[in-house]
Amino acid sequence: MTTAAKIVLLDIEGTVCPISFVKDVLFPYALEALPDTLKAQWDAPQFAQYRNAFPAEHAVNETAFTDHVKDLMSRDVKAPYLKSLQGYLWETGYQAGQLKAPLFPDVAPKFASWAEKGVHIIIYSSGSVPAQKLLFGHTNGEPANLIPAITDFFDTVNAGPKTEVSSYEKIASKHADYPADQWLFLSDNVKEVEAAEQAGMQSFIVDRPGNAELSDEARRQHKVIRTFDEL
Numbered sequence: 001m002t003t004a005a006k007i008v009l010l011d012i013e014g015t016v017c018p019i020s021f022v023k024d025v026l027f028p029y030a031l032e033a034l035p036d037t038l039k040a041q042w043d044a045p046q047f048a049q050y051r052n053a054f055p056a057e058h059a060v061n062e063t064a065f066t067d068h069v070k071d072l073m074s075r076d077v078k079a080p081y082l083k084s085l086q087g088y089l090w091e092t093g094y095q096a097g098q099l100k101a102p103l104f105p106d107v108a109p110k111f112a113s114w115a116e117k118g119v120h121i122i123i124y125s126s127g128s129v130p131a132q133k134l135l136f137g138h139t140n141g142e143p144a145n146l147i148p149a150i151t152d153f154f155d156t157v158n159a160g161p162k163t164e165v166s167s168y169e170k171i172a173s174k175h176a177d178y179p180a181d182q183w184l185f186l187s188d189n190v191k192e193v194e195a196a197e198q199a200g201m202q203s204f205i206v207d208r209p210g211n212a213e214l215s216d217e218a219r220r221q222h223k224v225i226r227t228f229d230e231l
């Protein structure tokens with residue numbers, strides 16, 4: 001590794017798996033599962049936590065709820081209550097083998113080599129922690145379940161928004177044996193990379209196939225890698 005990182009903090013979408021898996025597979029799966037879920041569980045105790053987390057005006061009935069979910073997903077709004085619902089809707093798909101996370105080919109081998117070197121892997125994604133665990137528990141990698149390789153999971157609920165410096169400070173404070181400069185954050189999102197840097201972490205942009213075009217300024221100001229093999 002070209003850095004002295006002892007903890008690698010990883011984004012998910014656009015960093016370990018393609019954006020198209022989220023937009024073209026996971027989102028449509030959730031939208032397809034929604035009507036039957038609402039029909040069967042609208043008043044069920046196990047659905048109450050997801051329904052009650054929605055703003056009251058969007059939880060008055062199933063139609064208002066569905067319209068709001070569709071609107072948020074069409075705009076890729078990373079609202080914690082939507083992310084939590086999505087994780088619940090994806091659960092059946094992962095467990096039935098209909099959903100499998102297509103990790104970029106360098107990811108699982110790099111997890112193994114980080115583990116060998118004693119480098120901790122921690123995840124920080126807008127996807128909810130339960131959704132993160134489903135994804136890393138059901139991958140196309142070898143092994144398919146990468147959860148044992150992961151030290152901790154953070155989302156916008158237990159850490160805060162990914163573009164805020166305080167979120168990275170909070171994450172680092174939960175593993176205070178490692179000062180911020182021993183952390184390396186990898187993400188496709190320039191604003192997230194800048195927030196992590198301002199929190200004292202090393203941070204690189206990951207430029208994967210299908211990611212948004214990076215500006216010349218972003219390329220000038222940050223280290224950009226295309227695969228984890230470049231680390």
Ligand SMILES: CSCCC(=O)C(=O)COP(=O)(O)O
Nearest residue numbers: 011012013125126127131132
């Ligand atoms: C792990 S859940 C699927 C991904 C997702 O819903 C998402 O919003 C990912 O955002 P990220 O912060 O990983 O770019």
Ligand SMILES: [Mg+2]
Nearest residue numbers: 011013014188
């Ligand atoms: Mg991302």
